[in-house]
Amino acid sequence: MGAVALRKGVIPLRTSPPHPAAKMLGERADAAKVRFEASTGYRRTRAPEWLLTVLAPLVGLAVFAGLWALIAKQGGGRIPDPITVWHAAAKIFADPFYSKGPNDQGIGWNVLSSLKRVGIGFGLAALVGIPLGFIVGRFRFASGMAAPIIALLKPVSPLAWLPIGLLLFKAANPAAIYVIFVCSLWPMIVNTAVGVRQIPQDYLNVARVLNLSEWKVFTKILFPAVLPYMITGVRLSIGVAWLVIVAAEMLTGGVGIGFWVWDEWNNLKVEHIIIAIFTIGIVGLLLEQALVLLAKRFSYE
Amino acid sequence: MNRYVSIESVGKTFETKKGDFVALAGIDLQIAKGEFVSLIGHSGCGKSTLLNLVAGLIKPTGGTILLAGKHIGGPGTDRGVVFQNHSLLPWLTCFENVHLAVERVFESDRKQRTHAALELVGLSHAEHKYPHEISGGMKQRVGIARALAIEPKVLLLDEPFGALDALTRATLQDELMRIVATTGATVLLVTHDVDEAVLLSDRVVMMTNGPAATIGQVLAVDLPRPRARLALAHDPRFMELRASVLEFLYEKQAQKKLKVA
Ligand SMILES: Nc1ncnc2c1ncn2[C@@H]1O[C@H](COP(=O)(O)OP(=O)(O)OP(=O)(O)O)[C@@H](O)[C@H]1O
Ligand SMILES: [Mg+2]
Numbered sequence: 001m002g003a004v005a006l007r008k009g010v011i012p013l014r015t016s017p018p019h020p021a022a023k024m025l026g027e028r029a030d031a032a033k034v035r036f037e038a039s040t041g042y043r044r045t046r047a048p049e050w051l052l053t054v055l056a057p058l059v060g061l062a063v064f065a066g067l068w069a070l071i072a073k074q075g076g077g078r079i080p081d082p083i084t085v086w087h088a089a090a091k092i093f094a095d096p097f098y099s100k101g102p103n104d105q106g107i108g109w110n111v112l113s114s115l116k117r118v119g120i121g122f123g124l125a126a127l128v129g130i131p132l133g134f135i136v137g138r139f140r141f142a143s144g145m146a147a148p149i150i151a152l153l154k155p156v157s158p159l160a161w162l163p164i165g166l167l168l169f170k171a172a173n174p175a176a177i178y179v180i181f182v183c184s185l186w187p188m189i190v191n192t193a194v195g196v197r198q199i200p201q202d203y204l205n206v207a208r209v210l211n212l213s214e215w216k217v218f219t220k221i222l223f224p225a226v227l228p229y230m231i232t233g234v235r236l237s238i239g240v241a242w243l244v245i246v247a248a249e250m251l252t253g254g255v256g257i258g259f260w261v262w263d264e265w266n267n268l269k270v271e272h273i274i275i276a277i278f279t280i281g282i283v284g285l286l287l288e289q290a291l292v293l294l295a296k297r298f299s300y301e
Numbered sequence: 302m303n304r305y306v307s308i309e310s311v312g313k314t315f316e317t318k319k320g321d322f323v324a325l326a327g328i329d330l331q332i333a334k335g336e337f338v339s340l341i342g343h344s345g346c347g348k349s350t351l352l353n354l355v356a357g358l359i360k361p362t363g364g365t366i367l368l369a370g371k372h373i374g375g376p377g378t379d380r381g382v383v384f385q386n387h388s389l390l391p392w393l394t395c396f397e398n399v400h401l402a403v404e405r406v407f408e409s410d411r412k413q414r415t416h417a418a419l420e421l422v423g424l425s426h427a428e429h430k431y432p433h434e435i436s437g438g439m440k441q442r443v444g445i446a447r448a449l450a451i452e453p454k455v456l457l458l459d460e461p462f463g464a465l466d467a468l469t470r471a472t473l474q475d476e477l478m479r480i481v482a483t484t485g486a487t488v489l490l491v492t493h494d495v496d497e498a499v500l501l502s503d504r505v506v507m508m509t510n511g512p513a514a515t516i517g518q519v520l521a522v523d524l525p526r527p528r529a530r531l532a533l534a535h536d537p538r539f540m541e542l543r544a545s546v547l548e549f550l551y552e553k554q555a556q557k558k559l560k561v562a
Pocket of ligand 1: 315316317322324342343344345346347348349350351511
């Protein structure tokens with residue numbers, strides 16, 4: 001409201017033209033506003049903030065559910081409608097942690113075992129990738145060495161590594177962890193290296209004039225300066241890892257949300273597959289949000 | 302003359318992609334203990350380069366620099382540096398920034414020394430704030446406190462007040478004069494500001510334009526201390542000194558620039 005009113009007041013006084021792009025944008029907005037006001041016949045009032053933050057997402061979800069129900073109806077029962085899925089979900093989440101043998105466990109166990117694989121694979125990737133990132137970022141030669149390898153291997157789908165994992169470990173579980181390790185490794189190395197390279201020379205000069213020990217330089221300057229970049233690396237890695245684990249588990253079997261999807265497909269329980277899709281989405285969202293919070297905690301500006 | 306800092310026929314040539322660039326040539330300057338010397342010159346003439354040479358952040362390609370008779374081989378805590386852009390570490394509070402310097406130099410009373418340094422610049426109340434929570438002038442003061450806290454033999458300041466508004470700058474200049482008077486520090490100050498140079502210094506060193514910049518003229522400022530900003534504003538001697546620095550900068554050195562252009 002305020003901004004619009006202000007701009008309106010400014011327009012007649014505009015003697016020297018502002019930046020052309022800004023002017024164009026402003027004019028376009030003004031033109032749109034005039035058109036809007038003309039067509040509706042009353043002055044536009046902005047919807048209150050809560051309406052936008054609460055209502056808009058709800059409307060979006062409702063539209064989504066509506067479309068889904070429509071498609072389900074057209075599909076003639078092959079795809080379950082939202083209500084059916086809702087009831088199935090209520091049943092599944094009523095007892096998420098049951099265990100009837102290795103191939104029949106509650107959805108909670110499946111999600112947890114997927115998360116465990118991601119956690120281990122990812123933790124190993126951090127252990128290897130962060131120090132490597134520091135080395136690559138700090139030494140030109142190491143960076144030259146790493147560049148072609150990373151450039152070549154980064155675009156490879158992590159799943160392409162699965163056969164090698166199976167060959168090396170001769171078991172499904174470590175192979176899945178290994179795939180997560182490989183796909184998390186590149187973002188960790190690259191982002192840490194970028195973080196190290198962008199450390200302002202000023203900070204390093206401070207370290208030099210104060211004659212700080214190597215340990216102090218690392219703990220008080222390098223590490224905190226690189227931390228936000230590392231967290232970005234972690235965020236990207238976890239996102240990719242969560243995408244990849246589902247596919248990897250479909251291929252390897254065992255307990256895990258990806259395997260669960262595959263199992264339910266074999267049982268032709270489509271509503272369970274849809275529940276799994278939502279569960280995967282929500283867990284991914286929560287991981288992302290947790291890391292955004294972490295990143296906020298460690299940003300200094 | 303008491304040669305506490307002795308810069309002896311120092312030159313600095315940078316290797317660049319377009320070949321060698323001679324930034325400084327034949328610099329000779331002696332600074333006495335407790336003396337306040339300003340370096341003034343046009344932008345890009347090599348003031349920061351000379352200061353960084355004394356700080357030990359870069360090495361001269363010719364000549365030597367001595368501090369208290371000893372050759373300067375690199376950076377050291379016998380020199381306190383205040384950088385042009387404060388260079389505080391954003392993840393440490395003001396207290397921690399200063400403490401980082403103190404703990405490198407002193408074994409005992411580290412906390413007390415940190416408090417004392419911050420008190421000297423009038424920032425006791427902001428000790429536990431982070432750099433982004435305080436104003437530009439306050440950041441620069443923390444930078445000064447950090448440099449002073451290690452009780453250096455020489456204080457090196459690179460345009461410490463350059464980024465500040467005129468009022469804050471005046472306050473900090475007065476503060477610096479007070480601090481230097483109480484600590485008896487030896488100071489080398491890089492500045493663009495003619496008034497600042499004359500007000501604060503015992504000698505103003507005027508540099509010629511680069512490349513191969515050198516010392517063009519040295520002006521002794523014989524104004525008695527303590528100096529009061531307001532009284533000096535009408536002091537004929539102050540005006541005279543100021544005029545001769547301006548003359549150097551805008552006649553002798555500006556002409557060269559025009560001929561080149
Ligand atoms: N690392 C470097 N490599 C190459 N040339 C450099 C380097 N550092 C400085 N120079 C050059 O040396 C000259 C002096 O630079 P310096 O930073 O000392 O100037 P200055 O007098 O401090 O300028 P200002 O007042 O703008 O800060 C400049 O021409 C600059 O381009
Ligand atoms: Mg400079």
